[in-house]
Amino acid sequence: MLGSVLPFSEETADRVSEYCEKNSTAIPDTLSEHWKATQSSFSDADKMSSRLQGAWMIFTAQDRKPKRVLEIGCYSGYSAIAWYEGTKETQAEIVTLELSPKMIAAARQAFKTYGVEDRVKLIEGPADQTLKTLEGEFDLIFVDANKDGYAAYVQTILDQKLLSSHGVILCDNVFARGLSVGADCAPWLNDHVRPYWGGCGRALDIFNTSIIKDPRVDVLLMPVFDGITHIKWKGSNSRD
Numbered sequence: 001m002l003g004s005v006l007p008f009s010e011e012t013a014d015r016v017s018e019y020c021e022k023n024s025t026a027i028p029d030t031l032s033e034h035w036k037a038t039q040s041s042f043s044d045a046d047k048m049s050s051r052l053q054g055a056w057m058i059f060t061a062q063d064r065k066p067k068r069v070l071e072i073g074c075y076s077g078y079s080a081i082a083w084y085e086g087t088k089e090t091q092a093e094i095v096t097l098e099l100s101p102k103m104i105a106a107a108r109q110a111f112k113t114y115g116v117e118d119r120v121k122l123i124e125g126p127a128d129q130t131l132k133t134l135e136g137e138f139d140l141i142f143v144d145a146n147k148d149g150y151a152a153y154v155q156t157i158l159d160q161k162l163l164s165s166h167g168v169i170l171c172d173n174v175f176a177r178g179l180s181v182g183a184d185c186a187p188w189l190n191d192h193v194r195p196y197w198g199g200c201g202r203a204l205d206i207f208n209t210s211i212i213k214d215p216r217v218d219v220l221l222m223p224v225f226d227g228i229t230h231i232k233w234k235g236s237n238s239r240d
């Protein structure tokens with residue numbers, strides 16, 4: 001029987017990514033322009049989601065039609081702009097949380113350049129504090145900041161009922177490049193970043209193995225991108 005993840009080689013995985021991107025609806029030119037500008041301006045631009053992941057964000061938002069989106073971890077604003085693109089029909093408010101002054105400045109500039117300030121609100125500061133100041137409910141919540149914070153962020157979201165009854169939490173990078181599954185799962189990973197992702201892997205393994213035991217929620221960990229966990233209130237349906 002076929003496993004859930006095909007055993008692609010490193011080279012084949014790159015070709016598969018290109019194949020998927022080529023055969024998916026392209027991201028808008030403005031988003032593509034911003035992605036390229038981030039790549040050329042920041043040495044840690046690998047923190048930004050891929051072009052295909054941007055296409056996934058737009059598709060997911062168009063499909064789920066959230067009225068309010070929350071994002072934890074803004075970086076240069078690429079994903080916030082993708083959520084904006086995907087919510088043109090619902091005109092959703094996009095709230096994005098960011099800590100780094102450098103990335104706050106970059107994202108604010110991008111939001112101005114791409115004309116998304118009417119619906120994107122950036123809240124500055126450490127997410128463990130800013131999250132607790134939020135009111136109301138969100139239909140789509142994207143968790144993509146410090147990996148050792150995921151468990152506490154999701155607890156706060158659930159405890160404060162920031163997730164709407166039919167909403168979804170999407171937690172990015174729960175594979176930690178594969179290292180949450182096992183220390184030997186990413187032989188291709190550069191030694192320069194291995195210690196960082198090793199720490200993320202240990203924190204995310206604790207998150208992954210704990211959230212599934214929370215009786216309040218249904219959880220689905222999907223082996224796409226760097227692993228995306230979907231969380232919803234137990235038994236809820238997105239279009240009840």
Ligand code: SAM
Pocket residue numbers: 047048049072073074075076077078079080097098099100103125126127128144145146149
């Ligand atoms: N969502 C972005 C995208 O898809 O392009 C990428 C986000 S990047 C992986 C993570 C971001 O979270 C960084 O910009 C980092 O500065 C921010 N961050 C890290 N720790 C944080 C914290 N405690 N509170 C808020 N933001 C934080």
